[in-house]
Amino acid sequence: MKLGRVIGRVVCATKLPCFDGLKLLLVQPLDEGLAEAGPALVAWDTARAGEGDIVFFESGKEAAQANPNGWYNPGDAAILGVVDAVNAAPPGPKGGRAEAGVVP
Numbered sequence: 001m002k003l004g005r006v007i008g009r010v011v012c013a014t015k016l017p018c019f020d021g022l023k024l025l026l027v028q029p030l031d032e033g034l035a036e037a038g039p040a041l042v043a044w045d046t047a048r049a050g051e052g053d054i055v056f057f058e059s060g061k062e063a064a065q066a067n068p069n070g071w072y073n074p075g076d077a078a079i080l081g082v083v084d085a086v087n088a089a090p091p092g093p094k095g096g097r098a099e100a101g102v103v104p
Helices: 061-065
Strands: 002-010 023-030 041-045 054-059 077-082
Touching: 023 054, 023 077, 041 054, 054 061, 061 077
Parallel strands: 041 077
Antiparallel strands: 002 023, 002 054, 023 041, 054 077
16 A cells, blocks of 8 residues: 545546546645655545545555445556554664664
8 A cells, every 4th residue: 555645636527437527636646755656646535535645555455445336447646544643663773664662
């Protein structure tokens, strides 16, 4: 799963039946420090996210399986949840992640 921030909505006059009833949102991918990490993408929303929310999303075939209208669809990104907080571990002594229970 990946982190992202909802930065807008996508409105379509016509869409495939497999996307009927699903809200399409514009998501800016984020890294663990909540900095932008790549270009924005469109994802359908299964978690009732809104603009400005930090979300976790999946892409690829896993995203297609989250579609409540059926897994066989051309979708490539799905919002699976709204994030309450992100607590990243501090960097370890060599710039990597600190191991659990080890104080640098």
